[in-house]
Amino acid sequence: MELKEVKHLRKPLMVSKISDESFITLFMLGILVIVFAIASVIVPNFYTAQNMLNLVTNNWFVIILGIGVTFVLITGNYDMSVGGNIALTGVLSVYFCQGVNVSQNALANGLGLPYPVAIGLALLCAMGVGAVNAFFIAKLKVPSIIVTLGTMMLARGAAQVITQGAQRNTSLPDAFGVLGSLGIPGTSIRLAVLVMITLIIVAYIIEKKTVFARRIYLIGANPEAARLSGINVGKYLTALYILSGLLAGITGILLASEFKAGVSSRAMGYEFDALVIALLGGVSITGGFGSVLGMFVGAIILSVVTSAATGMLLSPDWQFTLKAIVTFLAILAQRFALDKRKS
Amino acid sequence: MSTVKTESLRLQLDRSANVRSIIKQFYIFVVLALIVLAFSVMKLDQGGMFERGHFLSPDSIINLLRSAVPILTLSGAFTLLMISGHIDLSVGSAMSLSAVVYAWMVLNGYSFLPAFVVTLIMGCGLGFLNGYLVTKLRITPVIATLVTLSAFKGLALLIVPDGLSAIKGGAGQVMPDWINYYARREVLLGLPWAFWVAVFVILLLTILQRKTILGKYAAAIGGNRLAAELSGINAVKMVWLLYIIVGFFAALAGLARASYMSLGDPLSGDNMELDCIIAVLLGGTAFSGGEGSVSKTVVGALIIICVTIGLMTVIPAYWQTVAKGSVLVTAVVLNHLLVQDKVKA
Numbered sequence: 001m002e003l004k005e006v007k008h009l010r011k012p013l014m015v016s017k018i019s020d021e022s023f024i025t026l027f028m029l030g031i032l033v034i035v036f037a038i039a040s041v042i043v044p045n046f047y048t049a050q051n052m053l054n055l056v057t058n059n060w061f062v063i064i065l066g067i068g069v070t071f072v073l074i075t076g077n078y079d080m081s082v083g084g085n086i087a088l089t090g091v092l093s094v095y096f097c098q099g100v101n102v103s104q105n106a107l108a109n110g111l112g113l114p115y116p117v118a119i120g121l122a123l124l125c126a127m128g129v130g131a132v133n134a135f136f137i138a139k140l141k142v143p144s145i146i147v148t149l150g151t152m153m154l155a156r157g158a159a160q161v162i163t164q165g166a167q168r169n170t171s172l173p174d175a176f177g178v179l180g181s182l183g184i185p186g187t188s189i190r191l192a193v194l195v196m197i198t199l200i201i202v203a204y205i206i207e208k209k210t211v212f213a214r215r216i217y218l219i220g221a222n223p224e225a226a227r228l229s230g231i232n233v234g235k236y237l238t239a240l241y242i243l244s245g246l247l248a249g250i251t252g253i254l255l256a257s258e259f260k261a262g263v264s265s266r267a268m269g270y271e272f273d274a275l276v277i278a279l280l281g282g283v284s285i286t287g288g289f290g291s292v293l294g295m296f297v298g299a300i301i302l303s304v305v306t307s308a309a310t311g312m313l314l315s316p317d318w319q320f321t322l323k324a325i326v327t328f329l330a331i332l333a334q335r336f337a338l339d340k341r342k343s
Numbered sequence: 344m345s346t347v348k349t350e351s352l353r354l355q356l357d358r359s360a361n362v363r364s365i366i367k368q369f370y371i372f373v374v375l376a377l378i379v380l381a382f383s384v385m386k387l388d389q390g391g392m393f394e395r396g397h398f399l400s401p402d403s404i405i406n407l408l409r410s411a412v413p414i415l416t417l418s419g420a421f422t423l424l425m426i427s428g429h430i431d432l433s434v435g436s437a438m439s440l441s442a443v444v445y446a447w448m449v450l451n452g453y454s455f456l457p458a459f460v461v462t463l464i465m466g467c468g469l470g471f472l473n474g475y476l477v478t479k480l481r482i483t484p485v486i487a488t489l490v491t492l493s494a495f496k497g498l499a500l501l502i503v504p505d506g507l508s509a510i511k512g513g514a515g516q517v518m519p520d521w522i523n524y525y526a527r528r529e530v531l532l533g534l535p536w537a538f539w540v541a542v543f544v545i546l547l548l549t550i551l552q553r554k555t556i557l558g559k560y561a562a563a564i565g566g567n568r569l570a571a572e573l574s575g576i577n578a579v580k581m582v583w584l585l586y587i588i589v590g591f592f593a594a595l596a597g598l599a600r601a602s603y604m605s606l607g608d609p610l611s612g613d614n615m616e617l618d619c620i621i622a623v624l625l626g627g628t629a630f631s632g633g634e635g636s637v638s639k640t641v642v643g644a645l646i647i648i649c650v651t652i653g654l655m656t657v658i659p660a661y662w663q664t665v666a667k668g669s670v671l672v673t674a675v676v677l678n679h680l681l682v683q684d685k686v687k688a
Contacts, residue, residue: 141679146630152668156668157662157666160664164661165661272489315501317501317503320493320500324490331486
């Protein structure tokens with residue numbers, strides 16, 4: 001009798017050959033294929049090699065942000081400060097390397113630092129925003145959604161103060177635009193895209209092969225258990241928020257270099273997009289579950305949907321509604337799929 | 344010896360707890376007074392106290408209270424929701440959508456009452472949807488309301504015709520004059536209907552929170568949801584009802600904004616959720632729910648409005664975001680120091 005019960009209990013474990021995580025990633029991959037097929041049929045000129053490449057390359061910034069947001073979300077926390085952080089880092093990287101006293105216009109004068117120093121300092125500031133987030137969340141135990149909304153305002157506000165609510169784009173050194181314009185000639189693959197691919201691979205290896213990542217999953221699944229088993233939860237959260245800040249900083253610098261300008265309104269709403277692609281990729285809202293590869297699949301799904309909408313000549317105002325509907329359906333579909341699998 | 348020591352230690356702790364609870368009771372009033380004082384001594388060189396152009400001149404106070412109408416209308420209901428341990432990030436978008444719908448109806452020849460009622464019913468519908476996602480589909484409140492934030496904002500943008508930034512009178516149609524009677528025309532003490540409605544709403548919600556089971560149940564659910572459910576409270580129904588109430592007042596705030604500006608701006612409610620969170624946290628409501636007070640949220644709301652309006656007169660507009668962000672972070676820290684302690688003890 002007892003033996004029977006044990007057998008019964010073990011059965012689901014033996015049946016499932018792949019983990020829930022891989023299952024959801026494959027599930028979303030299936031949805032991606034379906035969405036892509038529908039889009040190819042309905043939208044003219046959608047099924048072309050160039051367009052498929054664009055689906056990946058046009059979204060490098062959200063995907064880079066998504067890496068940090070995914071890891072933070074796995075611990076059960078949010079990072080809504082990434083959009084503001086991009087604007088701040090971009091503006092700072094411009095401000096630091098603009099010439100000193102070159103013009104009457106206050107917006108043309110900067111600190112005159114060499115470009116490498118300027119981006120180094122800007123990245124430090126980006127990590128600083130992450131450290132502030134971490135201080136409030138890990139030390140003061142304030143809910144992450146409220147704190148990161150606050151630092152989002154502070155970061156974007158600081159960018160607005162430095163640019164006086166507009167942008168800085170004059171008296172830049174020649175080196176400034178190099179990073180954003182490098183790329184493989186003849187294709188739409190730019191340096192930023194290569195950075196994104198490298199980061200995805202590194203993140204994937206960290207996620208699958210390191211103790212660090214396994215502990216992050218434990219923290220997300222049960223913070224109290226993680227603490228009791230000797231994991232310094234605060235330290236891990238701090239590391240993740242600083243990482244998320246750093247990734248936002250890299251994005252900000254690349255974007256500023258691409259446009260040769262530090263714009264205070266850059267990256268409005270990117271925090272929402274990063275969260276959406278993580279959710280689309282199956283990262284659990286309550287923590288302890290999700291993967292970077294899933295996030296990547298989610299990003300491509302969102303990209304297919306938005307570019308199909310543009311291809312069908314829908315007004316750009318549709319994007320908010322579309323994103324909401326897609327996210328909502330994805331959450332429901334994933335829950336349904338997981339429930340089916342468990343029962 | 345040791346007992347005496349522990350006794351005196353306990354007394355000391357008691358005293359510090361007493362001091363803290365007194366500080367907790369009154370600090371927000373002190374903060375409001377200090378902010379008002381700070382803005383009233385500024386610019387004194389350019390004109391006397393209470394004269395035209397001064398922070399405390401009648402014109403300025405009326406203007407301040409008129410711009411405070413949306414947050415006063417909305418933050419009370421938002422407090423009740425946060426006491427129950429839930430959050431609604433979509434209030435700003437719900438406001439924008441209501442403003443757009445109201446302005447559209449007025450522009451298309453509907454009279455005041457139908458437009459007013461339909462907008463409010465739609466607000467309840469928006470709250471109903473939020474409540475459904477959170478209580479029935481059990482999606483985390485933050486995610487569910489972020490999704491509806493995007494959806495409502497998208498709808499508001501879609502209602503506005505292409506090429507226009509808002510619903511307003513144009514070549515073909517003229518916006519009737521009476522649209523701004525509700526939020527601009529003086530009825531009492533130089534203040535419009537919308538303000539007195541907001542005052543009534545605050546009184547109503549204060550009574551609801553203190554004297555009816557709605558407030559008690561909300562606190563019980565926020566304090567310990569499982570215990571509340573075990574003692575027979577229908578938490579699903581209560582939370583759903585609270586979301587509907589918030590949706591209703593978001594619509595009321597939205598149409599006050601539309602009436603004030605005489606147009607339906609699909610971005611007019613942006614960041615309202617942040618203002619509400621600041622007001623609620625300043626008012627001493629605990630993050631995780633369980634305790635809080637509608638009347639103190641009102642003081643918190645007045646603090647935000649004073650800071651926003653007051654700063655506009657002294658520093659350039661591009662400082663706004665930093666100022667608000669700082670107020671939010673300060674509110675978080677103050678809330679942590681004064682409210683969260685009780686949870687640990």
